[in-house]
Amino acid sequence: MTVRLVFLGKFGDVAPMAEIALPDGVRTLNDLKAWVARQQPQLGAAMEATRTRLIVNQCVAHDLSAPVSDGDEVAFLPPMSGG
Amino acid sequence: MRVRIAPEAFDPQAEIAAFTHLRDDAGALASFVGYCRASTDGVAVNELRIDHYPGFSEKEIARLAEETARRFDCPDLLVIHRVGVIRPGEAIVLVAALSVHRASAFDAVRILMDYLKTDAPLWKKETGPGGTRWIEPRPEDHARRLEAEKGWT
Secondary structure (H helix, E strand, O other), rough: OOEEEEOOHHOOOOOOOOEEEOOOOEHHHHHHHHHHHHHHHHHHHHHHHOOOOOEEOOOEOOOOOOOOOOOOOEEEEOOOOOO | OOOEEOOOOHHHHHHHHHHOOOOOOOEEEEEEEEEEEOEEOOOEEEEEEEEOOOOOHHHHHHHHHHHHHHHHOEEEEEEEEOEEOOOOOEEEEEEEEOOOOHHHHHHHHHHHHHHHHHHHOOOEEEEEEOOOEOOOOOOHHHHHHHHHHHOOO
């Protein structure tokens, strides 16, 4: 079971995009976020320090207790700055 | 509704002219162009880089534009937003609204810009003599965004 991780904005400075085999024990988006933070403590700190939004298969994830599925693309978004 | 992510420089005046000629049932056109500054708070800006999330950024900007068009009853809206490396003097964003009357055209452009500042999935990074820094919305951007929310139906 693989998941594609995408890190945008300043998160992308810390972690590259990655295709990973879903680690043992990671079932939900919350689990995945915590796993990413453990793998990349600098990114974990950056996500902790700001508002982080998760986008799953190009749709905003409102419920981080939702399960992660095979083939999902999960993007981690820091606060946006358009205009 | 025309929404475009532009990886290359664009000519706002030419875009506005082409957009204006698209319809003859609108009596008003309002537009806003945001440019890359040569300095921020007295510190030089050498370049600005804007990252986007392909697919999602376009979809979200289109959603904001559609909501704005509905709210202000605009027959058409144009949004062009640069991504990639932008030099001082180049246009970053163009928003234009066609409407029957001026008030809704002005309002649509202002409110959509307020939304783009905080809700468009884009990330700005400024490079100057002191290095690079990511830009996040300022408190006044969030305040304007909240203000824009009022009366949203």
